[in-house]
Amino acid sequence: MYNSKIKGLGYYVPDNVVTNDDLSKLMDTNDAWIQERTGIQERRHVVKGEDTTTSMGVKAARIAIERAGIDKDEIDFIVFATLSPDYYFPGPGVLVQRDLGLPTVGAIDVRNQCSGFVYGLSVADQFVKTGMYKNVLVIGSELHSHGLDMTTRGRGVSVIFGDGAGAAVVSREEDNSKGILSTHLHSEGQHAEELSLLAPGMGSRWVTDIIEENDPDDESYYPYMNGQFVFKNAVVRFSEVIMEGLEKNGLKKEDIDLLVPHQANLRISQFIQKKFGLSDDQVFNNIMKYGNTTAASIPIALTEAWEQGKIKEGDLVVLAAFGSGFTWGSAIIRW
Template identity: 85%
Template sequence: MYNSKIIGLGHYVPDNVVTNDDLSKLMDTSDEWIQERTGIKERRHGIKGKDTTTTMGVEAAKVAIERAGIDKDDIDFIIFATLSPDYYFPGPGVLVQRDLDIKTVGALDVRNQCSGFVYALSVADQYIKSGMYQNILVIGSELHSYGLDMTTRGRGVSVIFGDGAGAAVVSREEDTSKGILSSHLHSEGKHAEELSLIAPGMGKRWVTDIIEDNDPNDESYYPYMNGQFVFKNAVVRFSEVIMEGLQKNGLSPNDIDLLIPHQANLRIAQFIQKKFKLSDDQVFNNIMHYGNTTAASIPIALTEAWEQEKVKEGDLVVLAAFGSGFTWGSVIIRW
């Protein structure tokens, strides 16, 4: 029997810092309006010609591999979580294999949006626990800014999202009291359209339809979010899936050393913190600096928490996410 353990972490964010005041020059918004609703002060936007979903993931992966103390050819498998791939197909997993010049290992893409990294980590965990692989590279990377409606029409979404990438090397751990103790995944597809990007897609609006229509008012190729509805569902599902993970392992909220929630909205994280009666030292948030980086948000936050020595050996670390799909999940880790 094996457990899986995170042995290396890394992250990358673009150099281009975009403040709330910068956005107020593009749309009818303000620093006060954005901070009050989301807690976000600034975010990073990719630099065209330099940053792509894959290149950001590669940079994060290089750091994670170096910190893991292994060679890139010790990687047995690649899992890449994103909603913003470089190409419609193939996915970025194979592009990472190419760009890192790793041997011809398998590469899997996960399309679970905000819960993508949690889903990807759960897959890596099971592959390692089964004995199939020993070292798996897990990446979450997003390049939202190229596809956002940067006008007043789109401000409800565009002020929230930022670009960046995080990566983890997950490896075999023979001490089953350490590492990933359990993961818990859920979905509720009846709410799929409440947080979605409809076009292009085979089911609704294909590329040829958009080109033929050439309609500047067509919003189907911009992200849509029913913000209040998403918020109400998120706070319920976050609470449920965190408790599910704790109870599975005979633990309680008092046992949490660090909770790293998906960085969707600071108000959601604060609601969960209050509900579970956690101190500021028990919850890590960095959304104020990066916005919502979707699949990248948890690995970026986990990396920064580790760099700041907020994660120590023996700590109980809880990761939790909720997002489009709806999908949600948690991972319980004994560091």
């Protein structure tokens, strides 16, 4: 078996910056309220007609492919993680294949929300390690802003999320001591409704029902989150899955050079940092600038950390995520 490594990274966020003060003009909130609860200062929202989930993913992918030092036609497979696709079907993976002008390679879509990139990375890792593919493109991209309740009623959710995309090229590595050492994935569907959005036309309510009811107070269009319950589960599962990965590879928490957690809430990251006894230099956070970009958050953060020189060859890098599903996972990487 081969090993796999992240050979190239890239990210893209829209130019449109939305500050907490901007949101205070739309709903009953303020900068102090948002920062105290989430750590977020600003986020990016797309301008309608300028970006889509797919187009942002393509822009991030082009950067990752260039940095990987390969031709785009050397991509063997595409894994696209998102909860906000352009269409219910087809998924964005095939749209990336089209827009990048790739050969007729396979493409799959991963619907694991905040854990989506870690799940997608795990899929790519297995394909490369078994020798089936040599270069797999993994994308996490989200367009949340058009689906949020931008009123006081929805502020508990809408202040958190932003738009953006990140991408990685996962390639074959001959040295088994380098690259992705292991990935670890979990789910607990009994809590699915604690962080969810019922798709119109799916489940118990159909589009025709919604149109007929025409209820201005209908909240089913928007995401629901039981924030405190999600937080309590997140801090437990983050810790468990990080330790699972370390123990699998005979490592200790003291061996971590950089932890890149899913950017869900700065308080969650700080809780995990304190529990593991990590310094500020050992944990990378950028939720302050971008908010929670769900499947895009880890690849955006990982790319920024790499660009800023916070990741060096030989470093032990740990990725960890928790989110809707509930799903959670980790990846242990020797850079």
